[in-house]
Amino acid sequence: MRKAAVLTLFFIFFIASSVHALNWAYPFVVWDGKIYEVMLEEKVExxxxxxxxxxxxxxxxxxxxEYYGDASNFFKKGTKYFEIKGIPTSTAIAVExxxxxxxAVYMEKAPFHPMNILTNxxxxxxxxxxMIGAGVYYMKKRK
Known part of the structure; x- marks a missing residue:
């Protein structure tokens, strides 16, 4: 009886925890390893x-x-980023x-993700x- 109760609880938690989706606190973009909060109401001329x-x-x-590289939780792939004249990119950027x-205002440094290295x-x-160097080395060694 006790095993059945434990097994039932396990399945309830397993099923309940497998269905979820994030609700992001704010729309953001990541550029150059920095997270920028996008102010949708603040237009740039x-x-x-x-x-x-x-x-x-x-x-x-x-x-x-999870995300890596130049990413966003709101904008689709291909959305462009621009400098804002007179404002350093370390402070803010413009998003199409x-x-x-x-x-989009700088918030914090983006978290590390292994894909940041692998896509560099x-x-x-x-x-x-x-690989070319190793190939040349082994070819010379064979002779």
């Missing part, structure tokens, strides 16, 4: 838009909360939204160079 600096490449996972731009162009270049 066209004449204040500086140069293009990046875009959303990854959408945050609503089930696990519904035909205009909105301000420098890391990939070093791996390729290392």
């Amino acid at each position: 066209e004449w204040d838009i500086g140069k293009f600096i990046g875009k959303v490449k990854v959408e945050a996972d609503d089930m696990t909360g 939204h519904d035909g205009h731009w909105v301000k 162009k420098l890391f990939i270049a070093l791996i390729v160079i290392g």
Whole structure:
């Protein structure tokens, strides 16, 4: 009887914990390892838009909360980021939204994720160079 009760409780908790989705506190974008809170009501005028600096490449996972690289929990892949003239990017950036731009304010450094390293162009270049070097070394050694 006791085993049945424990087993029943286990299944209740297992089933209850397997269905969930995150409710994000605020819309954000990640650029250059920094999280920016997007102020959807704070528009940036066209004449204040500086140069293009990046875009959303990854959408945050609503089930696990995981994200890496240039990501967002609100905007779709391809959404563009711009500098705001007269404001350093360490303070704020502009994000393209519904035909205009909105301000995104720096909040904090983005958490580490292994994919940040694995998708880094420098890391990939070093791996390729290392593989070529190892191939050349073994080819010379064979002779």
